[in-house]
Amino acid sequence: MRLGISWLTNALVLLVVTVLLTGVTTSDAGALLLAAAVFGLLNTVLKPLLRLITLPLAVLTLGIAWFFVSMLMLEITKWLVSGFYISGFWTLVAATLIVWVVNLALDFTPGPWQVTGKRRRRNRRGTG
Numbered sequence: 001m002r003l004g005i006s007w008l009t010n011a012l013v014l015l016v017v018t019v020l021l022t023g024v025t026t027s028d029a030g031a032l033l034l035a036a037a038v039f040g041l042l043n044t045v046l047k048p049l050l051r052l053i054t055l056p057l058a059v060l061t062l063g064i065a066w067f068f069v070s071m072l073m074l075e076i077t078k079w080l081v082s083g084f085y086i087s088g089f090w091t092l093v094a095a096t097l098i099v100w101v102v103n104l105a106l107d108f109t110p111g112p113w114q115v116t117g118k119r120r121r122r123n124r125r126g127t128g
Contacts, residue, residue, distance in 0.1 A: 031083025
């Protein structure tokens with residue numbers, strides 16, 4: 001169930017990005033759902049490893065290096081998913097910012113997506 005909620009949350013986040021940015025498109029709903037699954041898998045498996053590797057650089061840049069790690073997760077998703085398109089570097093930057101803002105909003109909004117990870121811990125602390 002947690003995996004399904006995470007997948008649907010990623011689909012929602014990517015849908016918001018495609019609605020707000022004309023340079024981010026999907027060929028159909030299936031491509032959006034596949035992109036959400038790939039994006040979620042990358043964020044679960046690869047992103048923590050890259051964040052660990054880039055920790056010294058993140059300290060020097062006050063965390064900005066991790067923004068580029070997040071950009072890379074979207075770029076890899078684009079490379080792997082046929083039908084998920086991001087046109088241009090600045091569109092990728094804007095898409096990464098939108099993903100960050102939507103995830104931040106979800107962190108502070110009660111809902112079923114809070115059954116996983118950091119969101120659940122934060123919710124428990126606030127009610128305890």
